[in-house]
């Protein structure tokens with residue numbers, strides 16, 4: 001059984017149905033050996049999928065593996081009312097084809113949402129709605145990646161973007177991070193040396209790192225963008241899910257402090273973690289030349305994001321329920337994060353090292369090997385599944401030179417008692 005290979009964590013981030021789809025895809029490959037597939041598929045790996053599927057299907061397993069929100073947190077009543085209203089008010093618009101750039105009322109709401117998050121001077125015309133922020137990242141890949149040319153990403157970073165940029169042929173180079181996010185000294189050195197097509201960062205409550213870039217480092221990133229004329233892609237799906245205090249402003253919100261930086265900045269937002277991933281709604285703010293090319297590529301791809309989903313979200317946001325829903329989500333996730341971190345300290349002690357996340361969904365931990373304890377998270381993952389708890393080993397999140405001791409635990413979906421029980425099981429696996 002192989003755990004920790006490329007593609008593994010991605011599957012863990014999907015729902016069951018999506019995993020089944022991947023399995024069918026693999027079966028197709030076996031049945032149609034004569035079909036010649038595009039070479040670009042050689043750049044991404046799917047081989048560990050089957051093993052994972054087996055692991056997650058085990059009855060009674062406590063999963064810290066997924067990257068999705070708890071469905072108990074969804075504001076079902078609010079979304080039901082918004083759906084009804086979308087159909088009652090303007091069914092023609094909600095059910096018809098729409099503009100590639102997005103549904104006007106939603107673009108307006110998203111511009112207001114960003115203004116409330118401290119972003120200045122971004123109107124509805126400065127953003128496009130995408131099918132999840134995942135599509136925004138795909139569009140970035142389409143319009144900016146040149147095969148075999150470098151792209152800088154954090155080490156570790158979001159697995160799906162590693163796969164997506166690789167699919168377009170990017171030569172990914174990892175920038176080290178610490179507890180305060182990406183190391184800007186290393187970032188500058190790598191930009192200077194490699195002149196990347198762009199730099200992809202998750203500055204706030206990173207996936208998988210959980211880390212938050214300090215305000216000073218954010219400013220430095222923006223200065224580097226201007227100094228080296230390098231595009232920075234800010235991926236920000238978790239920024240609103242802080243536990244105690246709000247994080248520093250997004251790069252986009254800070255950009256007015258660094259003249260010229262807006263010309264180099266792409267910002268990707270998402271309603272997935274704050275409202276519902278099933279709506280598949282994200283957005284992208286970018287300089288006009290980049291945005292128009294992204295729109296062109298989106299036109300050829302899905303024409304537009306579901307008008308109905310956009311109409312529902314527009315009604316929902318206009319109804320003013322999001323702040324209360326967010327408040328609730330922050331309290332639930334914050335309390336689960338606290339329970340997980342405390343349980344890890346109590347039950348695993350010096351065997352693991354981690355920084356308490358201040359928001360988001362993830363604890364990024366590292367096996368220290370203290371007092372002869374294990375150092376290999378892939379081996380621990382196997383033992384953990386035998387004891388009924390799953391997590392994602394860290395290796396797939398690195399574009400190169402993985403740290404075999406690292407692993408990602410999500411506290412988002414299990415209740416507090418299940419989290420304690422899961423960490424107990426993890427401790428038992430560690431001691432075995």
Ligand SMILES: Cc1ncc(COP(=O)(O)O)c(C=O)c1O
Nearest residue numbers: 067132133134158207270272282
């Ligand atoms: C860092 C990061 N970016 C983007 C996404 C994709 O989110 P969406 O559902 O908006 O496509 C995720 C989802 O897990 C994520 O963790």
